[in-house]
Amino acid sequence: MLRYVLRRLGRGIVLVAVVAVTTFFLLYAGSGDIARTILGDAATEETVLRKQQELGLDRPVSVQFGEWALHAVQGDLGRSWFSGQPVVDAIGSRVAVTLALVVGATLVSALVAVVLGVLAARTGGWVDRVVQAGSVIGIAIPGFLLAIGLVFTFAVTLGWFRPTGYVEFARSPGGWLASIVLPVTALAVSAIAGVAQQVRGSMLDVQRQDWVRTLRSRGLPERRVVYLHVLRSAAGPALSVLAVQFIALIGGAVFVEQIFAIPGLGQVAVQATGRGDIPLVLGLVIVVTVIVVVVNLVVDLLQGWLNPKVRRS
Numbered sequence: 001m002l003r004y005v006l007r008r009l010g011r012g013i014v015l016v017a018v019v020a021v022t023t024f025f026l027l028y029a030g031s032g033d034i035a036r037t038i039l040g041d042a043a044t045e046e047t048v049l050r051k052q053q054e055l056g057l058d059r060p061v062s063v064q065f066g067e068w069a070l071h072a073v074q075g076d077l078g079r080s081w082f083s084g085q086p087v088v089d090a091i092g093s094r095v096a097v098t099l100a101l102v103v104g105a106t107l108v109s110a111l112v113a114v115v116l117g118v119l120a121a122r123t124g125g126w127v128d129r130v131v132q133a134g135s136v137i138g139i140a141i142p143g144f145l146l147a148i149g150l151v152f153t154f155a156v157t158l159g160w161f162r163p164t165g166y167v168e169f170a171r172s173p174g175g176w177l178a179s180i181v182l183p184v185t186a187l188a189v190s191a192i193a194g195v196a197q198q199v200r201g202s203m204l205d206v207q208r209q210d211w212v213r214t215l216r217s218r219g220l221p222e223r224r225v226v227y228l229h230v231l232r233s234a235a236g237p238a239l240s241v242l243a244v245q246f247i248a249l250i251g252g253a254v255f256v257e258q259i260f261a262i263p264g265l266g267q268v269a270v271q272a273t274g275r276g277d278i279p280l281v282l283g284l285v286i287v288v289t290v291i292v293v294v295v296n297l298v299v300d301l302l303q304g305w306l307n308p309k310v311r312r313s
Contacts, residue, residue: 117199
């Protein structure tokens with residue numbers, strides 16, 4: 001098991017390194033006259049040159065990358081060119097907000113999808129058709145459009161929730177929960193649809209196997225067969241889909257945070273990209289990549305626990 005974990009961890013580290021190198025050179029190669037962009041067209045050539053020297057842009061890109069990488073491995077991702085704030089602080093103050101939405105949506109989608117998928121696989125008939133139709137509709141509706149509909153219905157019309165804003169958990173747990181209900185719902189619907197379909201399909205495939213019929217012929221209770229054996233065997237593919245959905249939810253959170261005015265990574269990403277704040281954009285890419293690597297590592301560990309054969313892959 002230790003070798004399995006080390007292999008997965010090594011692949012994750014290589015992925016982060018490749019993404020860092022590629023993103024750095026792409027951003028700096030395609031950024032044009034960075035100092036001029038920061039200072040504006042009215043700045044004199046002398047002022048632009050001083051700014052280039054201040055930011056270290058007068059040196060070769062390879063030298064700039066070496067210096068950045070040396071600081072990055074120590075946890076220093078540089079400073080924002082516009083605010084002067086350390087990138088780690090600018091991202092660290094927002095990442096918890098985005099993760100609260102994404103993790104909440106993932107947990108909700110996992111629970112609801114498993115219930116719907118198992119119900120559709122066991123019951124069949126009209127229940128199965130309703131679940132499949134609902135899954136298709138859930139996948140087809142864009143997250144931002146669903147978010148707007150939720151705001152209009154439950155915040156503006158019914159007044160059950162505040163339409164925008166975010167309350168920190170430390171300040172008010174109840175207010176925090178109320179502030180994330182609609183955003184989490186908007187994010188979770190499409191994830192529920194995809195995972196429910198996968199759970200249903202995997203359950204049906206596993207139930208057709210000979211060893212399941214053998215368990216039933218031995219007189220084991222149906223609930224034990226379904227929830228202890230069949231569901232565990234069917235959980236592997238569903239976990240893979242859930243991991244993909246988690247990554248997709250990070251991207252979806254960018255739009256949902258804008259609609260609900262939530263101060264997460266989405267706002268930082270939009271502002272940094274619009275202004276061309278390369279250190280902040282690069283830091284965002286690295287942080288999101290690390291999150292993806294950690295999620296995949298957790299999923300691989302769960303896969304290895306559910307299916308020992310996976311550990312040898």
